[in-house]
Amino acid sequence: MNCRCIQRALLRWFDANKRDLPWRTEPRDPYRVWVSEVMLQQTQARTVIPYFERWMARFPTLQALAEASLDEVLKLWEGLGYYSRARNLHRAARHVLEHHNGVLPQTAEALRALPGVGRYTAGAIASIAFNQPVPVVDGNVRRVLCRLFARAEDADVWALAASLVPHERPGAFNEALMELGALICTPRAPRCDVCPLRRLCAARANGNPEAFPAPRRTPATPQVHVQTAVILANGAVLMGKRPAEGLLGGLWEFISSELRDPPQESLVEMVARRVGLDLSAAHHEMLGKTRHAFTHFRLVRTVWLVRLESPVMPQRALGYAQTAWVQLEELPRLALTRSDRRVWMLAQHAMQRA
Ligand code: SF4
Numbered sequence: 265m266n267c268r269c270i271q272r273a274l275l276r277w278f279d280a281n282k283r284d285l286p287w288r289t290e291p292r293d294p295y296r297v298w299v300s301e302v303m304l305q306q307t308q309a310r311t312v313i314p315y316f317e318r319w320m321a322r323f324p325t326l327q328a329l330a331e332a333s334l335d336e337v338l339k340l341w342e343g344l345g346y347y348s349r350a351r352n353l354h355r356a357a358r359h360v361l362e363h364h365n366g367v368l369p370q371t372a373e374a375l376r377a378l379p380g381v382g383r384y385t386a387g388a389i390a391s392i393a394f395n396q397p398v399p400v401v402d403g404n405v406r407r408v409l410c411r412l413f414a415r416a417e418d419a420d421v422w423a424l425a426a427s428l429v430p431h432e433r434p435g436a437f438n439e440a441l442m443e444l445g446a447l448i449c450t451p452r453a454p455r456c457d458v459c460p461l462r463r464l465c466a467a468r469a470n471g472n473p474e475a476f477p478a479p480r481r482t483p484a485t486p487q488v489h490v491q492t493a494v495i496l497a498n499g500a501v502l503m504g505k506r507p508a509e510g511l512l513g514g515l516w517e518f519i520s521s522e523l524r525d526p527p528q529e530s531l532v533e534m535v536a537r538r539v540g541l542d543l544s545a546a547h548h549e550m551l552g553k554t555r556h557a558f559t560h561f562r563l564v565r566t567v568w569l570v571r572l573e574s575p576v577m578p579q580r581a582l583g584y585a586q587t588a589w590v591q592l593e594e595l596p597r598l599a600l601t602r603s604d605r606r607v608w609m610l611a612q613h614a615m616q617r618a
Pocket of ligand 1: 448449450454459461463466467473
């Protein structure tokens with residue numbers, strides 16, 4: 265297949281049709297490209313836009329990000345999910361400030377040495393911000409290339425992408441492939457009639473573009489059942505801060521069972537084990553269950569409201585970096601997961617009823 269034809273058709277289409285997105289300001293700022301590419305992983309552009317704008321208002325430069333606290337970074341990321349992305353951005357900004365004079369490296373290889381920067385992100389920054397002719401492959405690119413070349417398997421998609429990326433305007437070409445996948449060559453009902461590659465596309469010629477690539481087999485998602493206690497006393501609530509590393513690291517939560525391999529235990533046993541409080545004589549009310557989907561499991565939380573006469577200091581913080589009694593008016597300032605926001609809504613409804 266003629267690479268030049270594909271490059272020309274795609275770039276012409278991109279120049280005329282690309283979306284006006286806040287990270288596409290010219291000249292391209294490597295820091296903005298980096299932040300947007302990290303935010304866009306597993307997340308649609310329309311979801312990312314308000315987060316990106318708030319982020320840039322608060323951390324307009326790499327230095328501003330490096331100098332911020334992790335708590336503030338996580339608070340700004342709250343609701344976007346995959347929180348290791350925020351922690352790695354913060355850590356990488358500090359690394360760049362310390363080891364590269366605050367200037368992002370320009371090659372994909374050097375970029376990959378930064379925390380949280382994998383092959384995709386390195387290729388995106390190097391090509392879009394620094395004009396390096398290196399490929400990127402995300403879900404959209406994978407789908408477009410598998411269809412264009414009628415490949416059922418995606419094992420060699422990186423090699424295909426590398427063979428196509430031009431030396432002139434490599435970043436625009438990579439963005440164009442991703443944009444085509446997002447807007448035209450969609451997973452269902454691709455709009456082949458308006459696609460700039462329709463005359464070159466093998467899957468379209470076969471008559472069934474949706475058959476490419478072959479669907480991946482996804483294993484059944486396990487359910488994880490945990491107990492969660494909203495423990496109230498004198499207008500404050502007991503919160504636990506998760507350790508900085510690991511799933512949802514650095515975020516605060518209502519006292520809960522661990523997310524990984526939680527033991528089968530009652531609410532009273534869970535609270536005694538994790539924070540050393542004895543709730544056996546305290547009034548507790550089951551509020552219901554919340555459900556939240558993570559990448560590899562579904563979380564089902566049984567939520568309890570517990571009222572104590574007065575705040576009792578926890579005797580331990582098993583699996584928490586710290587615990588704290590937080591005034592209810594201070595709660596919105598903490599970085600919580602979406603799942604914990606749901607728990608809090610449930611608790612607020614119960615408190616209003618009482
Ligand atoms: S012609 Fe259809 S299947 Fe082929 S790349 Fe374009 S939208 Fe995708």
